[in-house]
Amino acid sequence: MAPLVVVVTAMSSDWHAAGRAPILLAALGVTTALAGCDTSAQVSPAGPAAVPPPAGQSSPEPYDISRVGAVVDDFPQGFSPQAHPAKTLGPADLGGSAVAAFTGAQFDPPQCRSVVIPPYADPTVGTEAVGVIGQGDQGSMYVVALRSPHPVAAEPDPAGCDRISLSGSPEATGTVERIAAPAVGGVRTTGVKLTVMDSAEGPDYLFTAALDDSTSVVVMGSADQQLDPQRLMSDLLVKAVSAVRGQQ
Incomplete structure (x- = not known):
C-alpha cells in the first residue's frame, strides 16, 4: 500500500469507539495531519493554486483551497464540525504507522486501487491540505481540499472494478463497491x-472530485443510516467543490 494508507486517523468519536477503524478514513493520512494542526501555529498559506492556461489563452481564476472551510455550516445537526487550517504535508504526516493493520492491505483486482483512491486524491510530500472534521454520536465525516505540488495527469478508470475485495486484517477486510x-x-x-x-x-x-490537475476535494466517513449518509456526503462534496471554486 502507498504511504497514505499507513496513517489512520486517531480521532475517534463514540461512533467508532467500539474498535472499528474504517479503511476509508485511514486511506487519507491527511486526516491525522489536520487533526494535529494547532490553529494558533503558523501554517503554510492556502492561497490560490496557479493553473497553467492552454497556449494562447489567459490564465483562469485560480482555486483557493482554504475556502473549503465554508462547509462547516453544512453538516447535519448533532455533528460538531471544526475547520482546520492549511498544512503542508511532510514525510511524518504520510509515513507514520499509526495502525499497522492497514500497511499490508491488498486490493483484488490489484489495478482497482485507483478506483478507491484516485491518484489526484493520493497526497504526497509537499501536498497542501485544508479540512473540516465533523464528529458526533451519529457518525464521523471529513471534508478535505488538497493542492498537489505537481500536476497529476488524469487516468482512465480501469475495467472490472465495480466490486473490489479488500483484505489484510480484520479491520481492513471487506468489499468496496462503486456508487454514483x-x-x-x-x-x-x-x-x-x-x-x-x-x-x-x-x-x-x-x-472525490478533481477540479484541475493539482486541486482536489475528498469527502469521507460514515454515519447513521437514518441520515442517508450516501446522499449526505455526496451533497457535501458538491458544496465543498462550490466553496473551493468561490461559488458560495
Missing part, C-alpha cells in the same frame, strides 16, 4: 462504499 458520484460541471468525480466484513457498523463512503 454527483455530477459537477467540469469536474471529475468518483464514489465508493466500503462494507467491512463481520462488522455491525454501517458502511463507509468516499467521494
